[in-house]
Amino acid sequence: MNICNRLLQLRFVPKIINHTLKRKVSEHQALKRIEKLRSMALPLTRQNPVIMKLDSPEFKSIFTEELLSLVSVFKKYGYELRVAGGAVRDLLMGKKPKDLDFATTATPDQMKEMFTTENIRMINTKGEKHGTITPRINDKENFEVTTLRIDVLTDGRHAEVQFTTDWLLDANRRDLTINSMFLGLDGSVYDYFYGYDDLQKRRIAFVGDAVTRIQEDYLRILRYFRFYGRISEGPNLHEQSTITAIKNNVHGLERISGERIWVELKQILEGNFAGDIMLSILDTGAAPYIGIPSIPNINELKTVWQRSKNKKLQAVTLLSTLLKTTEEVLALHLRLKLSAYDRDLALFVVEHREPKPNAKPLLPYQQLMVKCKAKTSDVHEWIVEVLKYNNSPHLEEFQNWSLPKFPVSGNMLKQKGVEGGRFMGLVMNELKNIWAENDFNLSAEELLKQVPHILSILEERRKTKK
Ligand SMILES: Nc1ccn([C@@H]2O[C@H](COP(=O)(O)OP(=O)(O)OP(=O)(O)O)[C@@H](O)[C@H]2O)c(=O)n1
Numbered sequence: 001m002n003i004c005n006r007l008l009q010l011r012f013v014p015k016i017i018n019h020t021l022k023r024k025v026s027e028h029q030a031l032k033r034i035e036k037l038r039s040m041a042l043p044l045t046r047q048n049p050v051i052m053k054l055d056s057p058e059f060k061s062i063f064t065e066e067l068l069s070l071v072s073v074f075k076k077y078g079y080e081l082r083v084a085g086g087a088v089r090d091l092l093m094g095k096k097p098k099d100l101d102f103a104t105t106a107t108p109d110q111m112k113e114m115f116t117t118e119n120i121r122m123i124n125t126k127g128e129k130h131g132t133i134t135p136r137i138n139d140k141e142n143f144e145v146t147t148l149r150i151d152v153l154t155d156g157r158h159a160e161v162q163f164t165t166d167w168l169l170d171a172n173r174r175d176l177t178i179n180s181m182f183l184g185l186d187g188s189v190y191d192y193f194y195g196y197d198d199l200q201k202r203r204i205a206f207v208g209d210a211v212t213r214i215q216e217d218y219l220r221i222l223r224y225f226r227f228y229g230r231i232s233e234g235p236n237l238h239e240q241s242t243i244t245a246i247k248n249n250v251h252g253l254e255r256i257s258g259e260r261i262w263v264e265l266k267q268i269l270e271g272n273f274a275g276d277i278m279l280s281i282l283d284t285g286a287a288p289y290i291g292i293p294s295i296p297n298i299n300e301l302k303t304v305w306q307r308s309k310n311k312k313l314q315a316v317t318l319l320s321t322l323l324k325t326t327e328e329v330l331a332l333h334l335r336l337k338l339s340a341y342d343r344d345l346a347l348f349v350v351e352h353r354e355p356k357p358n359a360k361p362l363l364p365y366q367q368l369m370v371k372c373k374a375k376t377s378d379v380h381e382w383i384v385e386v387l388k389y390n391n392s393p394h395l396e397e398f399q400n401w402s403l404p405k406f407p408v409s410g411n412m413l414k415q416k417g418v419e420g421g422r423f424m425g426l427v428m429n430e431l432k433n434i435w436a437e438n439d440f441n442l443s444a445e446e447l448l449k450q451v452p453h454i455l456s457i458l459e460e461r462r463k464t465k466k
């Protein structure tokens, strides 16, 4: 079956059905849960959560005129506002965060009332159920502000939430200690679960009980590995208790949408220790839940990772090492919903990774630039990936090579009596193949000599079709 037919099969992608929570939680149940959470969390927390005052250039750089207006509105109405989660982690590492999430003691209704009174427009009302309001200040900057909350009921993907004014409880529902800190706009860093200590130790750990955190959202398994790659100092410094918690719950990834899985996996595969982390992920038994065959080609992953780790392979290229056939690529695509580019790159790698012996080693690849019916610039990138995959000594030569200009034009063919349209396209393709087979060395004159022969072959084909 050729690639086109295989791609047609992709139309029959089964829809993943969203199960939403049916049960509702009573106020009494919610209060009981809060009490339980607090008593479980307290022994793990710091006595005094304010650990330092940040004054770094990165911290100062977040203060736009718009953020200053947002801060003054919250102050005016007496609600607390702090930066939360990932941005605090990044600032403590001396990095400017790519986006800021805010947490507040104001409920969504209180925020709506406040912003309406202050004539501040709110956009994107979808997040309100989970406590997120997005004011747009000066028609310029959006801020996502989320009410402190606990997850009362979770099904591993969605949560029913209860708002709170207790910062500790909000920190307690977050995934990793390093992601559980808050930053007041005066620079105070609030760290309940020793996230700063872990950041300094380069330690990735779930907040409190790993099993509970994972069961609240199974995607956190992959988030763990993503932050491991970003923060850890070595490829194999996982804590056994964390890995055991992941292994015992890895089946939960089955319920997570392919798109969310791919967002995480892609970053893992493009980050530090990618090959080693992928091996650790496979070791947890995750493969069948994330679209990878149950017997993946682990040896190929190890070999390619060893020889090409400094080549910065694209995520999909490294993932393709685990796949033996194009059918396995399509199964992966069905699960992860890759982009068309990534899907075709994986198909290309699996079909062309075996080097073809040739006196001119690059020639078979150069010929693919003509023979492969995809955008030429994409095919060029895919060949680069295959050469990196094989750690080919000809990589640089190919990167500096570009397809010569095809010497025959449509007008020349017209003058030879070839009718326009689709038929001319067919003749042109045949000529391009002959040109590629001859090392791209034939002149227009030499190629045009082939036209009568091509016409008779095409005519013959037309007759046999009838
Ligand atoms: N499954 C998840 C996703 C997010 N969070 C919390 O929400 C914050 C923001 O989430 P997100 O923006 O997805 O991740 P970041 O940690 O900010 O990482 P990145 O820098 O990649 O955005 C996280 O820091 C974490 O506190 C969580 O607890 N569990």
Ligand SMILES: [Mg+2]
Residues within 6 Å of the ligand: 086, 087, 099, 101
């Ligand atoms: Mg973020």
